[in-house]
């Protein structure tokens with residue numbers, strides 16, 4: 488394989504995977520519990536210098552209660568942004584201030600549920616203050632989401648902060664915090680989320696600096712001592728084998744240096760640092776496993792899988808690179824050029840375009856890497872595609888089904904076919920009436 492720096496690893500051999508396929512037909516998502524745990528520990532260890540450090544796993548990345556329970560056991564909280572994610576956090580044993588509720592355009596009922604769970608509410612807009620007050624009262628602890636606008640350059644996926652719908656302007660942060668204090672809030676946090684899949688450590692450290700400086704300015708202008716800053720998620724992973732992974736220990740050391748430079752002299756130490764990483768935590772430790780159904784040779788050669796973009800839509804919607812490997816052929820020469828496609832009636836339903844791979848045969852198992860975050864969770868049912876199963880590879884080598892595959896029954900569960908007979912009869916009667924009226928005219 489040419490010029491690769493990282494070997495993209497799948498934790499099972501072809502034989503082991505075929506054995507799993509007998510009980511769990513492809514396509515399915517598989518997650519490696521042990522690797523997720525080790526990565527979680529590494530993240531916590533890297534930031535252990537910070538008193539009060541917390542990681543709130545972004546539930547939307549991998550909303551499965553078994554994954555959330557693993558992360559809870561490792562000491563993570565949950566970052567929820569909808570009613571379903573709040574309930575999923577609760578059902579996974581995560582409650583109280585271990586939940587960060589970072590929503591936007593928020594339905595009132597969701598503020599009420601977050602409040603009932605004792606979650607930390609991270610407000611997206613200054614106009615939500617009276618809405619929250621009416622819905623459940625202003626809580627003792629509250630966070631506000633900051634959008635730096637033109638003060639910060641944008642990134643590829645998130646776009647320019649000034650164009651984004653999220654957060655308070657700088658002036659609104661001061662006004663909002665003062666209002667919240669007047670209404671009885673006592674403990675305050677600042678949040679900002681302006682990057683996605685960022686592998687540039689300096690840019691991430693700049694987000695920490697930005698929040699440290701804002702906390703200093705809030706103290707100077709309002710006399711409010713902020714308890715935590717939440718630099719949220721967006722930590723990147725190396726989707727391409729040649730990408731340099733984020734050196735989390737070096738990033739943490741850089742953030743610590745900036746903390747010493749800004750937070751300590753401002754008299755704000757200890758200031759807790761919070762993260763809401765999703766992708767960084769589980770992304771590299773999940774795979775989409777699929778089987779080759781067809782090989783079609785027209786102007787290009789198309790490898791047709793039994794998975795499609797309903798199982799993993801990042802390549803189709805962002806043109807994102809996901810590494811592809813063929814089980815049992817890892818050591819063969821990648822001397823064939825393929826488009827790897829799914830079965831959706833959409834021409835952009837492709838996992839890879841012009842990809843050099845070993846020669847593929849019908850029936851081969853194809854693994855799509857780095858699908859552990861924003862993978863299954865972004866799935867959908869267009870074209871009547873059914874959501875796949877999720878499997879957890881445990882430390883002892885056993886495999887646990889943590890979500891079964893959807894059935895046609897699930898897919899049609901919201902339709903009442905029994906009403907169809909009467910509907911058709913009424914339709915025929917209406918048609919006769921219309922003919923009659925037309926005839927009289």
Ligand SMILES: *Cc1c(COP(=O)(O)O)cnc(C)c1O
Pocket residue numbers: 545547548566568589680683684719720721722763764765766767860
């Ligand atoms: C999506 C999201 C995250 C997680 O983003 P990753 O790219 O998975 O790290 C964190 N916080 C908020 C508010 C989000 O919407």
